[in-house]
Amino acid sequence: MNLLMLLPVFVVIGVLYFLxxxxxxxxxxxxxxCYFLITHLLKIPAPVSVVKIYMSFxxxxxxxxxxxxxxxxxxxxxxxxxxxxxxxxxxxxxxLVLAGPSLAAFKVxxxxxxxxxxxxxxxxxxxxxxxxxxxxxxxxxLVKSRNPFRELEVKDPEAFKQHVESGRKxxxxxCFYCHGDALNGKGMFVHGLxxxxxxxxxPGTIPMLQESFLFWRIAKGxxxxxxxxxxxxxxxxxxENFLEEDQIWDVILFLYDHTGRxxxxxxxxxx
Amino acid sequence: MMQWFAGGQRxxxxxxxxxxxxxxxxxxxxxxxxxxxxxxxxxxxxxxxxRVAVWVAAxxxxxxxxxxxxxxxxxxxxxxxxxxxxDKRYDKLAYEFVKLLSVSFSFTxxxxxxxxxxxxxxxxxxxxxxxxxFKPTFAPYVILLFLEGIFLYSYYYGWGKFKPKxxxxxxxxxxxxxxxxxxxxxxxxxxxxxxxxxxxxxxxxSTWAAVKNYTWMPINIHRIIANVCFGGSVAAAYAAFxxxxxxxxxxxxxxxxxxxxxxxxxxxxFLPLPFAGYxxxxxxxxxxQTLGVTMMGGAFSWLFIIQAVMIGNxxxxxxxxxxxxxxxxxxxxxxxxxxxxxxxxxxxCILIWATPRSLISTAKEMQLMGxxxxxxxxxxxxxxxxxxxxxILILSTFLSFLFYRRCGKEATxxxxxxxxxxxxxxxxxxxxxxLFFGIYGYFVEAAVRIxxxxxxxxxxxxxxxxxxxxxxxxxxxxxxxxxxxxxxxIISQYTxxxxxxxxxxxxxxxxxVRSGLRLxxxxxxxxxxxxxxxxxxxxxxxxxxxxxxxxxxxxxxxFIFWLASLSGKQNFDGSTAEH
Numbered sequence: 104m105n106l107l108m109l110l111p112v113f114v115v116i117g118v119l120y121f122l123x124x125x126x127x128x129x130x131x132x133x134x135x136x137c138y139f140l141i142t143h144l145l146k147i148p149a150p151v152s153v154v155k156i157y158m159s160f161x162x163x164x165x166x167x168x169x170x171x172x173x174x175x176x177x178x179x180x181x182x183x184x185x186x187x188x189x190x191x192x193x194x195x196x197x198x199l200v201l202a203g204p205s206l207a208a209f210k211v212x213x214x215x216x217x218x219x220x221x222x223x224x225x226x227x228x229x230x231x232x233x234x235x236x237x238x239x240x241x242x243x244x245l246v247k248s249r250n251p252f253r254e255l256e257v258k259d260p261e262a263f264k265q266h267v268e269s270g271r272k273x274x275x276x277x278c279f280y281c282h283g284d285a286l287n288g289k290g291m292f293v294h295g296l297x298x299x300x301x302x303x304x305x306p307g308t309i310p311m312l313q314e315s316f317l318f319w320r321i322a323k324g325x326x327x328x329x330x331x332x333x334x335x336x337x338x339x340x341x342x343e344n345f346l347e348e349d350q351i352w353d354v355i356l357f358l359y360d361h362t363g364r365x366x367x368x369x370x371x372x373x374x
Numbered sequence: 375m376m377q378w379f380a381g382g383q384r385x386x387x388x389x390x391x392x393x394x395x396x397x398x399x400x401x402x403x404x405x406x407x408x409x410x411x412x413x414x415x416x417x418x419x420x421x422x423x424x425r426v427a428v429w430v431a432a433x434x435x436x437x438x439x440x441x442x443x444x445x446x447x448x449x450x451x452x453x454x455x456x457x458x459x460x461d462k463r464y465d466k467l468a469y470e471f472v473k474l475l476s477v478s479f480s481f482t483x484x485x486x487x488x489x490x491x492x493x494x495x496x497x498x499x500x501x502x503x504x505x506x507x508f509k510p511t512f513a514p515y516v517i518l519l520f521l522e523g524i525f526l527y528s529y530y531y532g533w534g535k536f537k538p539k540x541x542x543x544x545x546x547x548x549x550x551x552x553x554x555x556x557x558x559x560x561x562x563x564x565x566x567x568x569x570x571x572x573x574x575x576x577x578x579x580s581t582w583a584a585v586k587n588y589t590w591m592p593i594n595i596h597r598i599i600a601n602v603c604f605g606g607s608v609a610a611a612y613a614a615f616x617x618x619x620x621x622x623x624x625x626x627x628x629x630x631x632x633x634x635x636x637x638x639x640x641x642x643x644f645l646p647l648p649f650a651g652y653x654x655x656x657x658x659x660x661x662x663q664t665l666g667v668t669m670m671g672g673a674f675s676w677l678f679i680i681q682a683v684m685i686g687n688x689x690x691x692x693x694x695x696x697x698x699x700x701x702x703x704x705x706x707x708x709x710x711x712x713x714x715x716x717x718x719x720x721x722x723c724i725l726i727w728a729t730p731r732s733l734i735s736t737a738k739e740m741q742l743m744g745x746x747x748x749x750x751x752x753x754x755x756x757x758x759x760x761x762x763x764x765x766i767l768i769l770s771t772f773l774s775f776l777f778y779r780r781c782g783k784e785a786t787x788x789x790x791x792x793x794x795x796x797x798x799x800x801x802x803x804x805x806x807x808x809l810f811f812g813i814y815g816y817f818v819e820a821a822v823r824i825x826x827x828x829x830x831x832x833x834x835x836x837x838x839x840x841x842x843x844x845x846x847x848x849x850x851x852x853x854x855x856x857x858x859x860x861x862x863x864i865i866s867q868y869t870x871x872x873x874x875x876x877x878x879x880x881x882x883x884x885x886x887v888r889s890g891l892r893l894x895x896x897x898x899x900x901x902x903x904x905x906x907x908x909x910x911x912x913x914x915x916x917x918x919x920x921x922x923x924x925x926x927x928x929x930x931x932x933f934i935f936w937l938a939s940l941s942g943k944q945n946f947d948g949s950t951a952e953h
Contacts, residue, residue: 104750145750147742150735153751156683157725163690164721170865171697172710220736227675228732231668234899246662299740306816307731307747307756313663331673 108143112136126179130165137161227331229312232319236327238343243318250314250352250366263356270357273350281338286361296338303362310364317355317366321346415499416905424496425907426919429889431492433882433923434930435485437604439559440597440881441931442482443552444605445471446529448639450545457538467632469533471609473941476530477934479523497905500896507572507584508562515558521551556601557594561585564593567888568661569897576900588661592654593888599650603643604877608931610636611874614867615935617860626860633870634699634859640873641692641775645768648685649831658891665891665898674887676913679730684880686724689767691869691876693720696774698866699781704855706781719770726763731755753816761827762812765834769805772838776845782855785848793848797841804837878927882920890916 119132141157142148149157169179186192186199235244255263275284281300283289288302301308309317319327325337342351359366419427449471456464493501505512525548532541564587571583578584613633620626659666668674697713700706729751735743743749753759776797785793811826818826892898894908902908911919 145748147749148739149748149751150733150739150743152734153729153748156728160686160690160721160724160728163687164717164724167690167694167697168714168717170863171694171700171713172707173701173863174707174710220738227673229667230673231664231893234662234664246664297740302747305747305752307752312667316663316667 105144105146108140112140125182126169126175127182130169130179133165134158134161229316230329230332232316236319236323238322238348241348243348245315245319248315248318250318250355251349252352252356253314253366266353267356267360269350270353270355271361273346273354274357277342277345278354286358292338297335298337300339303358306364309358309362310367312367314352314355314359314366317358318351321351321354415497417496417498418906419492419496423907424492424905428489428492428496429886429919430923430926431485431489433885433920434927435482435489436885437878437881437923437927438478438482438485438930439556440601440604441608442475442478442526443556443598444601444603445475445478445609446526446545446548446552447602448606450542450549452635453545454542457542463631465534467635470632471636472530472533473938474609474612474934475526477937478931479526481930481934483519497896500901500903503576503897503901504562504565507565507578508581510581511558511561511585515555518551518555518558522548522555525551553598556597560593560597561587561590563889564589566895566897567665567892568658569900572900574900576897588657589654592650592657596647596650596654599643599647600881603640603647604881606636606639606641606643607870607874607877608636610634610640610870611931612636612935612938614870615932616939617862617867618864619939620860623860628859630702630860630862633867637692637695637870637873640877641771644688644692645771648764649827652827662898668893669887669891673910673913674891675731677883677887677916679728680917681880681883682728682730684876684883686728688873688876688880689724689771690720691873693771693774695866695869695873696771696778698862698869699778701863702857702859702861703782704858706778709777709781712777716770716774720767723763723767723770726754726759727767729754729759756816758812758815758823758826761815761830762808765808765812765830766805768834769801769808769837772841773801776841779845779849782857783849784853786852787848787850790848793844797844797848800837800841800844804833807833875924875928878924879920882923883917886916886920 115132115136119128124132138154138158138161141154168175170176186196232245234246235242237243252263252266255266274282279290280292281288281290281296282303283293283300286303288300288305290300293299303309320339322341322343324341325332325339326341328337346354416424418424422430449468452464452471453468456462456468525544529541529544529548532544535541536544561584565584568588569584570587571580571585572578610633613629613636617626617629617633620629655666655669658669670678693716697710697716700709731747731752732755733739733743733748733751747755787793808830811830815823815826890910892903893910894903895901896903
């Protein structure tokens, strides 16, 4: 967060307050102020799609405020009516009328002179898993299967530790190149990858998923993703070719253990 | 004109009876079909394809059915208020709502018949299977439909002709029958998403278990609430239509009031809707993780972003309507100064509510963010933030309403100051509890976090109930300035239209999510869809179908509005109509 960016906004608000400007100026100031903050407050800028959603609601909010009271509506309109009707504002009016098309022209010029970028696609990060997969010739039911070692956590903590330890080895032999040594998705290969490797410390990833979902993703990798996981192929390898079933369950234990998260619980059975 | 109108009504009644009969025969015919077994699984519908044909017919049937179920619900309540208070205005209002019903009932039956035919013709194998599982439910369904007709028409034509209690009883019967019909129909469609009561190969074990499958109850509750919400908003749109047509101040005053009540009903029903939605989503997850992920994480998750944006619009316009309403009362300006704070809170909550979890972004933006999740905005995308935002939104909308109610009122009770203070404290405490759990939610694991939504909702509900109770006593015998009904700018009426269209559109959209979720299954995991339409359409196409359906619905409903407005017109020979 660039909190310093709040400063110019507060200064402008102070000045406007001191000058006792009318509602029209306030409305414009609020709009521009919000826009400025949304685009500058965050260190890593928000995507344009989000800025658009935000600004449309802010515009609606300001409009609702202005219109919802007769007094406010009148005082908002007054300067506009004066601008349109009074002789002395003629030059300003002409300027404004000319400004419209010039702005549009500028916008066209600006967007044409941007470097060309790959179009954005709404990639589905967690597409629906199949109900069943074949792992080395064996049928695995993803709906019903659970991590066979999960129960050791309470029953036999020592054995559980060993499984986590084995998972750690597997992780650092295979996964950290991409997913990073801190499990944060910042491995050394990431610069060349799109989509980026998953950041397991993000609460929006593994805690939202059941272990069988991870099993599927690790076993089948990028090639096993359904179409909506596209449009680009994920570099995530299909580990069924390199790891055993138990090893995959182990590395899953490690992912949760190391990040201190819990898998999404299978919902309680119904009566 | 009037004779023509009466003739038209008679004609419609004949048509509706006929369609009901045809429906009955079609259903009977199907029992026979089920025994012989049809030899084709699918037939094609010209031009738009089978899926779109069934989709549109089902959606239109549902919209009219929702309207026919919802209106009696609140008409009855309004009639009851009229009966209790002895205020004739309420009785008249309830009747005006009910006037919209009879033609809608015929349309519901017609679309229902169209849907049944289309299903039998286009999806014979699947329809036969549903008939096989639900055979015992059809006879009660048809009988209930007849009862619905009997209750509805005697409730409508018997207005003012029966003793009040008898008439209220008819209304109650109408509601009970209508709801039962919906419960049966819900069993069929929820079975398709979360089948129960059958073996893995689809053999029937128990019809009752098939009826009470995982998503049946959540859908029942969700639909009843949503129906009221939708019915209220469409009735408000009718009032807006009449307001804009009105020639005298008296008429304007009446329809302004009617629009206000319709909107009030819609908003009250709207407030608990997000929670009913959560419950439904939870049951879908519980039934099958794949379905849950398809819905919330997969292709359908984008539709929830559209939904969030629309719900944001609904909240903002509902508040906007209330703020405009302050202008109805002399001295209402006093509360206008709070509006700016409300705007800030409401818009902030909407922004949080509408922040997607994984953002639509260009490759460059993704590189900067290190994935599809933004490191800061990502915090706004999760459940804790959403729950908090929606609870605060509900509280602020309630606050707008409280301010509106206070306009032009001055409490005369001795404890007025204390009462106000208590109300403010309760509201503030509720807001703090919501915020506390919202923030705390980030520091605990998912299983605990999900449970936090309960104290959040409960504190909001408790606050709303206790503050309303205090309000009631606080303003008993208060000095009041009259409400100048009809003294509303035109834009308020367009807001009512907007609300009705948005509610309808949302119903269409979320209905598509519920149904499309099954992907290439007729009955999830049991009966695959092998027709050419089995793919999931693009979001753009789906929203277009929804929009066209909504447009068709409003064409039909405008016709109903027009018919209903005829009854107030003079007869062509100059005498006045009796209704």
